[in-house]
Each structure stands twice: as structure tokens, then as C-alpha cells.
Amino acid sequence: xxxxxxxxxxxxxxxxxxxxxxxxxxxxxxxEDPASGRVVVTITPTYTGCPAMDVIRADIRRAxxxxxxxxxxxxxxxxxxxxxxxxxxxxxAKLAAAGIAPPSPVGAPGVVALTLAVRCxxxxxxxxxxxxxxxxxxxxxxxxxxxxSEPFDHLxxx
Ligand SMILES: [Zn+2]
Numbered sequence: 073x074x075x076x077x078x079x080x081x082x083x084x085x086x087x088x089x090x091x092x093x094x095x096x097x098x099x100x101x102x103x104e105d106p107a108s109g110r111v112v113v114t115i116t117p118t119y120t121g122c123p124a125m126d127v128i129r130a131d132i133r134r135a136x137x138x139x140x141x142x143x144x145x146x147x148x149x150x151x152x153x154x155x156x157x158x159x160x161x162x163x164x165a166k167l168a169a170a171g172i173a174p175p176s177p178v179g180a181p182g183v184v185a186l187t188l189a190v191r192c193x194x195x196x197x198x199x200x201x202x203x204x205x206x207x208x209x210x211x212x213x214x215x216x217x218x219x220x221s222e223p224f225d226h227l228x229x230x
Pocket of ligand 1: 192193194195196197217218219220221222
């Protein structure tokens with residue numbers, strides 16, 4: 073049997089296929105109920121507009137069944153709310169490599185809020201403009217780089 077935490081952490085986000093749900097910060101906990109022996113997975117949904125959570129739940133069930141834990145329970149927790157700050161360092165690096173601009177950290181305590189330039193993931197230029205509030209999915213906005221003229225997806229910061 074595969075460790076349930078390892079099995080669940082490898083599930084890929086259906087919206088942002090380069091990231092696992094662990095790197096995206098959706099996966100909160102994988103525990104084992106000591107009484108029943110059942111695996112209990114706790115997840116926090118990302119954007120409310122994303123229809124991906126049903127897909128993620130089904131993928132978690134499939135991964136756990138394949139790992140020898142078919143009786144898993146999946147709990148959804150809404151507080152604290154997910155934010156793009158929960159994306160891991162490796163997740164941010166993968167987003168950049170995939171041409172998706174990683175969101176700037178939001179709400180850092182003691183830091184004056186600044187509107188930071190969205191940098192082009194291809195050439196790194198801060199000379200960018202938003203083309204559309206909605207990119208390839210509801211979670212992403214479509215931006216264009218004025219230096220290399222390439223359009224790119226920017227993950228909306230929450
Ligand atoms: Zn560029």
C-alpha cells in the first residue's frame with residue numbers, strides 16, 4: 073500500500089495541470105481515523121468560480137483507491153479561505169516555467185500594498201498589459217507583454 077499522503081499529494085490540479093493540489097495549497101491534511109482506519113482528506117477549494125473541485129474529489133478518490141484506501145472520506149473546509157499565498161515555492165517556479173505568471177504574495181503583514189507589475193513569464197519584462205479579465209479558465213486573466221508581444225495567462229491573486 074502506498075502512503076495515502078503521498079498518493080493524494082500527487083493529484084494534479086485539473087485547471088492548472090502543471091501543479092499538484094499539494095503545490096497549489098488546496099490539500100490541507102491527510103489523516104487516518106484511528107477508530108475506523110479510514111483515510112480522511114481535508115481540502116480547501118480555490119476560486120469559487122472554478123468547477124474543478126468535483127474533478128479534484130474524484131481524482132483524490134481514484135488515487136486513494138489505487139493506493140489501497142478505497143474507503144476514504146473527503147472533507148471540504150472553507151476557513152481559512154484559500155489564497156494564492158498558499159502556492160508553494162516549487163509551485164511558483166513551475167507556473168513560471170509553464171508561461172503562467174505566478175501571483176504576487178498578497179496581504180503580507182506590515183507591507184504597504186503596492187500594485188506590483190505583472191512580469192512577462194517569457195522575457196521577464198514588467199511592460200505588460202491586461203487584455204481580458206478571463207484567460208483560458210475563470211481563474212486566470214489574459215495578459216500581453218509589450219516587449220515581446222506574447223500573450224500569457226496570469227493566475228489571479230486572491
Ligand atoms: Zn515578454
